[in-house]
Amino acid sequence: MSTVNVMAREIAAKIVWYGPGLSGKTTSLKRIYESVKPSLRGELMTLPTEADRTLFFDFLPVRVEKVGDYALRLALYTVPGQVFYNATRKLVLQGADGVVFVADSNPGMEDANRESLQNLEENLAEQGISIDRFPLVLQYNKRDLTNAVPLEALRAQLNRRGAPDFGSVATSGEGVLDVMKAMIRLVIRELRARKIVPSAPRPRTATPSLSGDAGASLAAQVEEHISTRPAPATPPRLGAVATLAPQALLDSTRVAETTFDAGDYDGCVRACIETVQRGLSFAGEASLAHQAFLLGVNGRDVLDLYTRNAGGNARIDDAAFSLFVLAQVLLRLSQAGLPAPEQ
Numbered sequence: 001m002s003t004v005n006v007m008a009r010e011i012a013a014k015i016v017w018y019g020p021g022l023s024g025k026t027t028s029l030k031r032i033y034e035s036v037k038p039s040l041r042g043e044l045m046t047l048p049t050e051a052d053r054t055l056f057f058d059f060l061p062v063r064v065e066k067v068g069d070y071a072l073r074l075a076l077y078t079v080p081g082q083v084f085y086n087a088t089r090k091l092v093l094q095g096a097d098g099v100v101f102v103a104d105s106n107p108g109m110e111d112a113n114r115e116s117l118q119n120l121e122e123n124l125a126e127q128g129i130s131i132d133r134f135p136l137v138l139q140y141n142k143r144d145l146t147n148a149v150p151l152e153a154l155r156a157q158l159n160r161r162g163a164p165d166f167g168s169v170a171t172s173g174e175g176v177l178d179v180m181k182a183m184i185r186l187v188i189r190e191l192r193a194r195k196i197v198p199s200a201p202r203p204r205t206a207t208p209s210l211s212g213d214a215g216a217s218l219a220a221q222v223e224e225h226i227s228t229r230p231a232p233a234t235p236p237r238l239g240a241v242a243t244l245a246p247q248a249l250l251d252s253t254r255v256a257e258t259t260f261d262a263g264d265y266d267g268c269v270r271a272c273i274e275t276v277q278r279g280l281s282f283a284g285e286a287s288l289a290h291q292a293f294l295l296g297v298n299g300r301d302v303l304d305l306y307t308r309n310a311g312g313n314a315r316i317d318d319a320a321f322s323l324f325v326l327a328q329v330l331l332r333l334s335q336a337g338l339p340a341p342e343q
């Protein structure tokens with residue numbers, strides 16, 4: 001869901017690392033994090049479950065080179081690969097501008113690779129996007145395994161379309177940046193092809209493109225930003241974060257998720273702050289920092305959440321961060337058995 005901030009001359013694009021569980025998505029994002037200059041990157045946020053499998057998503061904001069006059073900000077995400085997390089995958093995939101598909105070269109994973117690619121295709125199709133016309137890069141990971149499936153076989157199974165593809169060893173970092181660079185090139189090509197970087201603001205009467213393909217979300221976002229920003233109607237549904245919410249926080253958690261889906265990032269940040277505040281209060285009468293400490297929630301994240309509210313100009317990464325903090329709080333509350341049933 002690229003957003004263009006004409007005033008700040010900034011474009012934000014969303015890239016998602018997709019693939020079966022344990023194929024190396026989180027490891028890849030960690031390597032990218034390490035190789036981006038600290039001044040250009042935000043914090044890598046991951047929310048692991050106890051078994052160290054990513055429950056929601058990893059999230060890494062990165063600022064890239066200029067595209068024309070515009071700075072490009074990337075929000076990099078991974079999805080949980082396990083079959084039963086499809087609701088989360090759909091949420092993370094929403095509005096993506098590009099996908100890196102991380103396949104596992106382990107011979108036992110051939111079916112899982114194919115199923116995950118199929119799942120990607122279906123989830124994109126639900127958004128009206130054809131995978132054949134979507135910015136896609138394939139990353140055949142774990143090339144270091146002695147019994148790795150030959151590259152040509154993986155290519156034949158997963159890349160009939162001939163998208164850019166690379167072998168990689170995420171644990172050592174080999175190939176990971178090639179994947180990242182190829183993805184950025186695709187995103188920039190898309191921006192240029194669709195004249196997303198406008199030379200001058202367009203008239204307010206411009207109508208969004210409805211072609212439903214890869215660039216539509218980019219184009220629509222630009223139009224939306226330049227025109228009067230109508231709030232798209234989104235049917236209420238239970239998203240990934242809301243599944244964690246206790247009854248007392250369910251409504252405001254839903255608000256946080258639906259505003260995110262609708263692109264109302266300010267609304268999302270506000271709803272997250274309100275819900276986090278109420279959630280933390282279940283830890284007893286204490287300062288915010290003390291409540292966070294008692295629950296085992298990262299206090300710095302909570303404080304950082306409050307800064308995202310300033311200026312009323314929240315971006316997608318602010319909103320994603322806010323949902324991330326909210327998910328942390330809800331997870332800790334449920335682990336602590338709070339709020340107690342009589343509350």
Ligand SMILES: Nc1nc2c(ncn2[C@@H]2O[C@H](COP(=O)(O)OP(=O)(O)O)[C@@H](O)[C@H]2O)c(=O)[nH]1
Nearest residue numbers: 021022023024025026027141142168169170171
């Ligand atoms: N041998 C090998 N192991 C890898 C490679 N990349 C990731 N792993 C291991 O595979 C496991 C799952 O990686 P992770 O990044 O958490 O997978 P995710 O579920 O896709 O996020 C971890 O134990 C990693 O150390 C690789 O290129 N080669």
Ligand SMILES: [Mg+2]
Nearest residue numbers: 025026054078
């Ligand atoms: Mg992971």
